Amino acid sequence: MRWSQAFIPTLRESPADVESPSHRLLVRAGFIRRLGSGLYAYLPPGQRSLLKIAGIIRAELGAAGAQEFFLPLPHRHSVGRDTGGPARSGDGLSSVEDRSGPASAADIPHEAAFTELFRREIRSYRELPQVWYQIHAGLCDELRLKPGPRRLRQSLRMDSCSFDRDPSGLDRSYRLHYDLLCRTFTRCGLKVDTVEASSAGTDCSQSVDFVVRMGGGEDCVISCSCGYAANLECATSRISEVADEPACGAPRRVPTPGQKTISEVAAFLGAPATHQIKSLVYIAGDKPYLFLLRGDHQLNEAKIRAFAGNMAGRQARPDEIRELFGADAGSLGPVGISGMPIVADYALRGRQNMTCGANQDDFHLQGVTPDVHFRPVWADLRAAEPGEDCSRCGRPLGMYRATRIGYLRKLATASRESGAATVLDAEGKQVPVAVGNYGIDLERILSSVVELCHDDDGIIWPGTIAPFAVVLTPVNYRESVKAAADKLYEEMQGAQLEVLLDDRQERPGVKFKDADLVGIPYRVVLGAEKVSRGQAELFERASRKTELVDLASVIPALQSRLLGSVPV
Known part of the structure; x- marks a missing residue:
């Protein structure tokens, strides 16, 4: 070419x-x-x-x-x-x-x-x-x-x-x-x-x-x-157990005016995020689901897709939440809810005396115990976080x-x-x-x-997938250099080398920059002085090393290098 x-x-x-x-x-x-x-x-x-x-x-x-x-x-x-x-x-x-x-x-x-x-x-x-x-x-x-x-x-x-x-x-x-x-x-x-x-x-x-x-x-x-x-x-990961105060009777309804987020409720009631239940509503297959997590944990949406039978799901819209719960997001909870699956993360299993929304705006419930005040289906829902303990060996995760x-x-x-x-x-x-x-x-x-194989000048292709194996670059494509380049080009083609002959009438610097940018693994440079001595420059893109070789040795040198660069 x-x-x-x-x-x-x-x-x-x-x-x-x-x-x-x-x-x-x-x-x-x-x-x-x-x-x-x-x-x-x-x-x-x-x-x-x-x-x-x-x-x-x-x-x-x-x-x-x-x-x-x-x-x-x-x-x-x-x-x-x-x-x-x-x-x-x-x-x-x-x-x-x-x-x-x-x-x-x-x-x-x-x-x-x-x-x-x-x-x-x-x-x-x-x-x-x-x-x-x-x-x-x-x-x-x-x-x-x-x-x-x-x-x-x-x-x-x-x-x-x-x-x-x-x-x-x-x-x-x-x-x-x-x-x-x-x-x-x-x-x-x-x-x-x-x-x-x-x-x-x-x-x-x-x-x-x-x-x-x-x-x-x-x-x-x-x-x-x-x-x-x-x-x-x-x-998955291991999380440390959290100590709860003993449960005492029915949940208590407490006012929380204007407190919607986990952090706001924690500051207002003195209930840490680890002691709160986060309620998230999703629609999958036109069916609502209520997913519950510990207040400081994040929901893993891939896990809820798997739970919902691999159906495409989405977060419920505010109007849908209001119709289902009679309250807005930030005041939701599982107590008293029926007509939809309630799915709780394993981190809530065995917990007691927790805080959640009361399904009434500006109110929350305290003293809520899973499996007592509501009956969920248990599943792995939360996203693992770096720094938590490995589920296999207990060491910190990265x-x-x-x-x-x-x-x-x-x-x-x-x-x-x-x-x-x-x-x-x-x-x-x-x-x-x-x-x-x-x-x-x-x-x-x-x-x-x-992404992994480049430098400031361009791409550095491995020889196996480079568009061309070698670019043949005559410094000036005329007279003796042109004749030598054409002859070497034909010989390279005969040797089954994938060669690109840069026969453009461009300055040498432009040709070199383009070859580096495209990332062709080897460049053979022909100049008038070196051609007169029967030599050429062989440049390797990855190492940026240049060596002088005899014109008669260019093809064997390329073949040995290209063969050695092929992983098997």
Whole structure:
């Protein structure tokens, strides 16, 4: 490829709407351009890198015996329900409607489509195991859109499903994918952590995320030196017990004029936050829920989604709260409430003589004891906090930010009646198969590498996913230098090196700055004086080291360096 013919629109300055280093550099280096909110076009350099990531994934999956599919984006609305998969409806479902008939769903999970194919085509346990995958652009129901290619309306991803005879077979497929995902990320130049993940919104018996640590990551991970690590959405911790005064009779109604928040009530009544009950009202599936926590704890919304059957939920509006309780938020409590589930966090179990709202504006109740004055369902609702004790070893927990780039899920085994995939076993009986679900986000790999591998001059790509392996830069593309550059360019192409010849009529400084910005791993510089001596400069982008090599040795030198940089 000649730079004069390539579309690599580099920018000297950063656009005003960029936030992260990866976003800034991918735009400036001509890899991406924004087309709309959460929508980015990948320009030729970005597409070349994405294709290399996809090639690594295909190589790893192919070596493991996986088979590639191409699934349509829209599916029948009934696919998820028919196959025992998520039967999403309402807020999170995109529909496609045409003149041919019923509407189709545009974001039915891939495992539902794979499962429907499995049900139609696979009959016997002798045909197992099967591992099926696709690499495709999928729609994302992303509520927290951010500038840059990490939280998007569409993403390029690999989705894989394994079908096994029994749980032990699923364990083997799970481990197979764990190993191949680790190798994939290593080959792409990333060091990853594996953390426990939330299963909210899915039907999983085990869930693990692969994350990359970075200061600007969208996710928070709670971790301990003992090895425990979990996404904040599902992390647990130990908390110290709180001593209560003994309960004494019925709750006492006390005036609290204008006192709405936990801290205001604590100051007014002298009741510490640890001795108060926080009441939060959510609507899930058009049904109200009352969630209760200790006053100093925060609600984990992923945990309440899991409790409510993975239905999309939202906080109740002020008018809905007034209609349900006869009072405004800040004066709510569980005593005397009926007609809705009351769900209390485990930290309230065994407590007594606590303070909560009286369901009347400007009044609270004191002396409230759970399981005496109200009967809740108990669940894990609170968000773990750094500094709390690890639930495994008791040491203090820490927290770091990270970005998720892959996942592993063991789907809960469904019954035959639920419509799940089944096969005939050795005795001729229909039995459900064990299903695993696995994924990689290619665009997040790309942006994570840039976020972690850059300097003031631009991107520093690992050789495995760089758009080009080497840029050939003649200082002045004319006369003897042009002849030497053209000859070396043809020889590099013949040696199967991915070379970009910078044949532009630009100043050397402009060429060098662009090459550094794009992040091509090696640069071969040809100047008139060195060409006359039969030499060239070989520059390594990562180390910024330069050495003189004979023109005849340039290709062997590049081949040895590129081979040595490929993780296996």
